[in-house]
Amino acid sequence: MSELSVNHLLGIKYLKEEDIQLIFETADQFKEVINRPIKKVPSLRDITIANLFFENSTRTKLSFELAEKRLSADVINFSASQSSVKKGETLIDTVNNILSMKVDMVVMRHPNPGAGVFLSKNVSASIVNAGDGAHEHPTQALLDSYSIREKLGDVAGKNIVIVGDILHSRVALSNIFALKLQGANVKVCGPKTLLPTYIESLGVGVETNLRKALEWCDVANMLRVQNERMDISYFPSTREYAQQYGVTKTLLDSLDKEIVIMHPGPINRGVEITSDVADSKQSIILNQVENGVAVRMAVIYLLASKIKK
Ligand code: CP
Numbered sequence: 001m002s003e004l005s006v007n008h009l010l011g012i013k014y015l016k017e018e019d020i021q022l023i024f025e026t027a028d029q030f031k032e033v034i035n036r037p038i039k040k041v042p043s044l045r046d047i048t049i050a051n052l053f054f055e056n057s058t059r060t061k062l063s064f065e066l067a068e069k070r071l072s073a074d075v076i077n078f079s080a081s082q083s084s085v086k087k088g089e090t091l092i093d094t095v096n097n098i099l100s101m102k103v104d105m106v107v108m109r110h111p112n113p114g115a116g117v118f119l120s121k122n123v124s125a126s127i128v129n130a131g132d133g134a135h136e137h138p139t140q141a142l143l144d145s146y147s148i149r150e151k152l153g154d155v156a157g158k159n160i161v162i163v164g165d166i167l168h169s170r171v172a173l174s175n176i177f178a179l180k181l182q183g184a185n186v187k188v189c190g191p192k193t194l195l196p197t198y199i200e201s202l203g204v205g206v207e208t209n210l211r212k213a214l215e216w217c218d219v220a221n222m223l224r225v226q227n228e229r230m231d232i233s234y235f236p237s238t239r240e241y242a243q244q245y246g247v248t249k250t251l252l253d254s255l256d257k258e259i260v261i262m263h264p265g266p267i268n269r270g271v272e273i274t275s276d277v278a279d280s281k282q283s284i285i286l287n288q289v290e291n292g293v294a295v296r297m298a299v300i301y302l303l304a305s306k307i308k309k
Contacts, residue, residue, distance in 0.1 A: 004302045008120045008127040011136035012177035020181060024146055026298035027291070034070060034293055044073040047304045050098050052108045053130070054080040054091075054115075059265050059289055060130050060139070064107050067296035073304075076103070091115065095123050104307050105300065108132075126303045134168050134229060139299060140264050141174035143292040145182060147284050148219055150291065151260055156183035161213045163189045163245060164223030164272050167196050167234075171223060171264045176202050189213035190245060193234040194225075210245050214255055221262040222247055222272045242271050249276040260284055 001018040009015075033041055049068045053061055061077075068075045078098065080086075085094060095106060107128040108116055113135035120127040131137040148155050160179055166172045166188045179186045180203055187205040188195060200206060207213040214220055225234075225241065235241045247261065261273070261283045269275050278285060 003306060007303070007306055008116070008129075009138050009299055009303060010116045010120060010127060010129050012138045012141050012174045012181070013136070015138075015178075015181070017181045020142065020145065020178065023142055023295065023298045023302065024149060026302060027146055027294040030070070030297040030301070031291070031294040034297075040070050040072060042072045043301055044068070044071040044304050047071075047105065047307070048074040048076070048101075048103045049105045049107060049300065050076050050078060050103045050125075051130075052078045052080075052095070052098070052106055052110075054085070054108070054110045055131070057109055057130070059292065060109065060137075063289070063292040064128075064130060064139075064296050064300075067293050067300055068107075070293065071297055071301060071304075073105075073300070076101075091119070092122055095119060095125075099123055099125055105304065107300075126307055128299060128303065131170055133170065134173075134226075135170050136174045136177075137170040137264075138174050138178075139292070139296055140171050141178040142299070143288055143295040144171075144175055144221065144262060144264065145178050146295050147262065147288045147291050148184075148260070150287070151284055152218065155179060157185070158219060159185045159187070159217045160219045160221065161187045161189050161207070161217040162221045162223060163210065163213065163247070165194045165225045165234075166190055166199060166223070167194045168226040168229040169223050171221075175221060176204055180204070187213060187216065191235050191241070210247070211251065214247070214251065214259060217259055219260040219262060220247065221264070223264070224266065224268050224272060238271055246270070246272055246274065247277050248274045249280065252277060252280075252282065258282060262288060264288070 105126045107130050109130040113133035115132045116129035162172050189207045263285045
């Protein structure tokens, strides 16, 4: 396979396994590039990319911008909080105004699930979903799988548990789709109130006991409790949540094997993960961030090569 089967990256659910392998093989080459003294290639000198962020971001926004600049694309950045969206402009009008400045690709984070799909049907640019509400965060899932592949050699056959607030998490959903597509065994773990009722229909196991989940897995992907998406309480207190679902060094050291610890960020230290775990040698959290640039370079490069045809 030499090109993606899609013209947009809207979610992992639209990808084939071959797409993921092509993205990873391309990311391998870009990872080599970004570790050179000159970390830049001229591949996308004729491409202009708009990064539209209607919701807060640190890692994803910086990672996309760096990936685009490493590929020599022209980059413009838009933050909804400083824009005319505040004056009532619609999403389509905002994007069409930006596209009239001859933009080829739009990377968008938006609080509404399906915003990327909507845009892809209404504007003539390649769309990359950088997180749409509690729906999908495809590049996060790709960089997570890429980091597992790098650490353990392969994703297929590995036991991966995703721990925490599955109900409100776009990272969980995209990871489940990506990991299942690659042949991993997936479980989710958390309080019942934070596990969606449909979750087993996605082919994942459910475990409410963190110790049992950690004893089973090769990799634990720890998720943040997404308080910003909660209008009611889902557990009695943060302290109780941390006691039952926070991973600690004592807990990890009591297992009879060494597991890999991941987290998409931002971390709430002392809640879902203690500092001594986040900063331990079992943690690949900063490797995930580093790999994010290479994986996003691969996604942008592969989508841009379809625009040019
Ligand atoms: N992982 C992630 O999406 O982080 P940001 O919200 O900081 O982009």
